[in-house]
Amino acid sequence: MSVTIAGRELGSALFLGTGGLPSLALLDPVLVAARPGLVTVSVRRTSAAQEGGLLDVLRRTGVPLLPNTAGCTSAREAVLTARLAREALETTWVKLEVIGDEASLMPDALELVDAAETLVRDGFVVLPYTTDDPVLARRLEDVGCAAVMPLGSPIGSGLGVLNPHAIEAVVAAVSVPVVLDAGVGTASDAALAMELGCSAVLAATAITRADDPVTMARALRLGVEAGAAARAGGRIPRRTTARASSPTTGRIG
């Protein structure tokens, strides 16, 4: 199950966030189990106690990197972070996050659109983390974003897709791929997102903070595949009454 964003075919519709893994040693087996199409990393100040090796592991696997601007609270900060990421990681792709509220970690819509517009003009492939608002999603598409990444529920909450109708509305509102980002707690959440028409799912905490991240990575991959297949298969309409699946004629008696 692949997905194409900005003309580039990614090998899997499951994207992996690396934040929260208890040990870097787990990254390799998690990558093997998840087989993600993209892997996110954050950009932070270097320190003497830096844990090395993250980029070495990621580069060895050849999986495309998606640096994020996590923690940024203004367009100015996010744009500089994206530019630093481009320089450090040699990629023009960025997962754009501009957080408006530290408690809810909801995006700041105005700063987000502003930063997206600047980065698109600057040649970036911008994948913005956004709310499940179809109007904002369309604004982001209008300024040239290559995909939109609505949240299913708050970052790290594991509450799944709280408003499936809103996600469907986002899918209907834009022509760029929709990537469900944030809120995924388990495989069925990922499957639901794909059933609703999302083109990919990004999961971080659901995998990295699971009891067994490697097994959960596999579960999420299968969830995404199952959901995509179900979407393609076309679910039956919901009915409020029963409808026999066995023949109603030829019964004995």
Added chain:
Amino acid sequence: MTIVLNGADAPGAASVADLLERHLGVREPHGVAVAVGGEVVPRSGWPYRSLPEGSVVEIVTAVQGG
């Protein structure tokens, strides 16, 4: 001479490359980016970019996240 390196006062350096060598032990570390005064200094400019008194320097790298 002092500069502000990653949010803290630090001794100055003749160039970005000199600062990287002191800070990370390498003049051209991989997976690293540098901004001076809020503008990215491309890798090719590291040996030439001087750091005047009070320069605000950010040196960043990739960490687990997202």
